Amino acid sequence: MSSLHFKNDNHSAKGNNKGFYIALGVCLIAIGVAAWATYDSVVKYANPETTVSSSPAKETQRTQSGVYAAESKPVSSAPESEKPAVSSRAPETSSKAPAASSPAKAKQTAAQPESFVYPAGKTVAKNFSGDNLIYSDTMGDWRAHKGTDFSANIGDPVKAMAAGKVTDSYKDQDLGNVLVIGHGTVTAYYCGLGDTLLVKKGDTVKSGQKIGSVGTVPVECAEKPHLHLEVKKSGKLIDPLTLFQ
Structure with a gap:
């Protein structure tokens, strides 16, 4: 009977050891997962560019003033009907100067007549x-x-x-x-x-x-x-x- 009791004790000890190792393994796995999560968070925080889309044409860009600019989509030009009609040529200027009254003629109009006639004889x-x-x-x-x-x-x-x-x-x-x-x-x-x-x-x-x-x-x-x-x-x-x- 005594030998049977001894065998049972060994079996119990082995079971306890096995449970310990399982628990230890679980703890190590948990620690590893936690460490990986922490590392991944640190990497993402340090390199935010890796978390956004790699297409620079659709992401918002920070301007020099610190304000985010709109997406770099091409701005559609105004419809042709809304564009002011701008001639490619400079406005034509008349080669003829405005018809101004001749100073000589104006002076002649206001000037005293060159000659006078007697209104009622000369006596x-x-x-x-x-x-x-x-x-x-x-x-x-x-x-x-x-x-x-x-x-x-x-x-x-x-x-x-x-x-x-x-x-x-x-x-x-x-x-x-x-x-x-x-x-x-x-x-x-x-x-x-x-x-x-x-x-x-x-x-x-x-x-x-x-x-x-x-x-x-x-x-x-x-x-x-x-x-x-x-x-x-x-x-x-x-x-x-x-x-x-």
Whole structure:
């Protein structure tokens, strides 16, 4: 009996040893698996490029500013209808300069006419006195004579001294019917005209054109019939006879 009991003890010891080795093997395997998992995690952390797709055309790239750029897909160009029509040629410029008015012509328009014609004969009844005072037979006093009187008969034609434009017409209590015509740089006042005027404000006239007839100058009615002519240049009265010289 004693020997049988001894054999059973050996069998138990062997069983225990076998269990120990199995447990040890399992532990070693577990340790190995854990070690491999740890190693794999470390490798993946150190080399993240190995975990993403190897296609660089579809992955997001980090820009220099630290912001991820969009996928490097080719950007489709705008439709042809949306593209601005840009000519490959530079815009054509006209070889002709804009038609500007000739300075010479403009100067000629504003300049004083080259010649003047007498408006009602050449006989002078009374001269321009300027600032000097002369005696007035009609008014019975001394006063400046602001124009030149040309002897004529009532109804005789009065002509434009030069080409110009009628700027005004009115009736003055001292000078009678007055017609104002601009002749370039000078303005003429045809005074003492008859009631019938042949031109009106805004009309253009030619040199020598008939504009009316001789009438009466109320402030000089005691004198013989005549045309009273006054001329201004740059707003100042001048001697009309200087234009005919």
